[in-house]
Amino acid sequence: MASLKSWLPIPKSSHFSLANIPFGIISTASKSSPRPAVAIGDHVLDLQEFSASGAFSSLNIDVAVFSKPTLNDFAALGRPVHRSVREYLQEVFAENSTHADILKNNSSLQDKALLKRDQVTSHVPMHIGDYTDFYAGKNHAFNVGCLFRGPDNALQPNYTHLPVGYHGRASSIVVSGTPITRPNGQILEAPGSKVPIFSPCKRLDIELELGAFLCKGNTMGKNIPISEAAEHIFGYVLLNDWSARDIQAWEYVPLGPFLAKNFGSTISPWVVLADALEPFRTKGLDNDTQLLPYLQEKEDKNVYDIRLQVDITPAEGQETTNILNSNGSNLLFSFPQMLAHHSIGGCPMAVGDLLGSGTISGKDAGTEGSFLELSKGGKETIKLNGGIERKFLQDGDTVTLYGVSGNEETGLVGFGECSGKIIPAPKI
Incomplete structure (x- = not known):
């Protein structure tokens, strides 16, 4: 498997390399409402802020799922959608990203959406019925x-x-x-x-x-x-x-x-x-x-x-x-x-x-x-x-x-x- 390199500094020892992109639910001191995010290196990407910028416009998905307090609605979209979102985020963070203007060269969006992982609170990621x-x-x-x-x-x-x-x-x-x-x-x-x-x-x-x-x-x-x-x-x-x-x-x-x-x-x-x-x-x-x-x-x-x-x-x-x-x-x-x-x-x-x-x-x-x-x-x-x-x-x-x-x-x-x-x- 070829190495995936990112423009974002990611420690080699991190469980959350560009090959991963796991999903979770976070909140912050400045915004207490839980919402979806992905972990990457020592950071998380706030998917509510990211989607509000229009960053997912190239994907045919309902971005309202990224404003929910659990991952259930996103999960319900099915594995083909999970796959396309993960692959798109890998491309956004890739070293030679063709989407550089979306996040890499967008300091304003980085300030809003790219947060240090040790400064967010994690929650149970899904509503568990059984x-x-x-x-x-x-x-x-x-x-x-x-x-x-x-x-x-x-x-x-x-x-x-x-x-x-x-x-x-x-x-x-x-x-x-x-x-x-x-x-x-x-x-x-x-x-x-x-x-x-x-x-x-x-x-x-x-x-x-x-x-x-x-x-x-x-x-x-x-x-x-x-x-x-x-x-x-x-x-x-x-x-x-x-x-x-x-x-x-x-x-x-x-x-x-x-x-x-x-x-x-x-x-x-x-x-x-x-x-x-x-x-x-x-x-x-x-x-x-x-x-x-x-x-x-x-x-x-x-x-x-x-x-x-x-x-x-x-x-x-x-x-x-x-x-x-x-x-x-x-x-x-x-x-x-x-x-x-x-x-x-x-x-x-x-x-x-x-x-x-x-x-x-x-x-x-x-x-x-x-x-x-x-x-x-x-x-x-x-x-x-x-x-x-x-x-x-x-x-x-x-x-x-x-x-x-x-x-x-x-x-x-x-x-x-x-x-x-x-x-x-x-x-x-």
């Missing part, structure tokens, strides 16, 4: 299964036949940088206990995931065919599905996660378009099971080579530790397969719906996507810098997820940060 979290990280499912059932019965019989999932809570999805309150709930205080106590969660965990936003829905009663599912995906974010493991252990039988999962999920603020990740398609985990026809894809490169990383900062001013590294290729099912399965019974999906991948763990030590796996269910300690140890998260801990594809020579395509700090549970 959120479904899957369990497509086979290594994670196996690791957790081993903890509770042993290696011979780690995976349930249905696991390789379909994308297992559960319905999450859209109302508690927050953007990176939002504090996460430790939840209260019922837990079993000691091994072998059969009577719960009411307590703040003592085994608070993370889950390293990717999320996919939808740009197209379906009518109730009609499914989304696997051959069309990719066109329904707007783009991707990092997702940390915070988990209260002790609350989960007591409540999940017989209906699955509830309070252990509904107190908070954090996403990165910039939606990386599906087209931006196309060069990084790769093969996922092998599945020897013969899938039913509605889940069979023609393309075997159906996931993405995204380098994933999780860091923890124990408290303000203390040293940060990289605790794990994984890859987006560690999935058994692709997002199109998740969507095809989700809708096969006629469930109506909608623009802005969010699908989570499930925890993305590798096979090797240090690639596990949760503290539950890293600490072997709390039996081992995780060594942090400065002699600090953890088994699960403590109050004041800040966890940051990163994800990036490509290299500095051709331009990185990444998500930026997905971060949250744990604050104490309320006294009840």
Whole structure:
């Protein structure tokens, strides 16, 4: 892939190279109303101001979508429109742009529309009507299964036949940088206990995931065919599905996660378009099971080579530790397969719906996507810098997820940060 160079200075280490152009929602101190923007290097381009100048006049789109407080209306225009807007913005920022007068040579518009990224506030980029979290990280499912059932019965019989999932809570999805309150709930205080106590969660965990936003829905009663599912995906974010493991252990039988999962999920603020990740398609985990026809894809490169990383900062001013590294290729099912399965019974999906991948763990030590796996269910300690140890998260801990594809020579395509700090549970 050829390098894309810009007239705007972009650090080589930036996740937001000209090869990316991710979309988000911002506000500023001088203008508090949320509106769409794209990230490029250390800057953002305010698309409301940019479109008001007539800069999109060469494209046949309704620029009113760039004055909305979410990306839903823009997403609903469809992937061909997303593609044309992204390619046009790449040309506007290109080193030898044929549209130099639009922005490069227009200092007045630059002052209004080209803002420093550290001077804007990011918001949840889409109105999320529904959120479904899957369990497509086979290594994670196996690791957790081993903890509770042993290696011979780690995976349930249905696991390789379909994308297992559960319905999450859209109302508690927050953007990176939002504090996460430790939840209260019922837990079993000691091994072998059969009577719960009411307590703040003592085994608070993370889950390293990717999320996919939808740009197209379906009518109730009609499914989304696997051959069309990719066109329904707007783009991707990092997702940390915070988990209260002790609350989960007591409540999940017989209906699955509830309070252990509904107190908070954090996403990165910039939606990386599906087209931006196309060069990084790769093969996922092998599945020897013969899938039913509605889940069979023609393309075997159906996931993405995204380098994933999780860091923890124990408290303000203390040293940060990289605790794990994984890859987006560690999935058994692709997002199109998740969507095809989700809708096969006629469930109506909608623009802005969010699908989570499930925890993305590798096979090797240090690639596990949760503290539950890293600490072997709390039996081992995780060594942090400065002699600090953890088994699960403590109050004041800040966890940051990163994800990036490509290299500095051709331009990185990444998500930026997905971060949250744990604050104490309320006294009840």
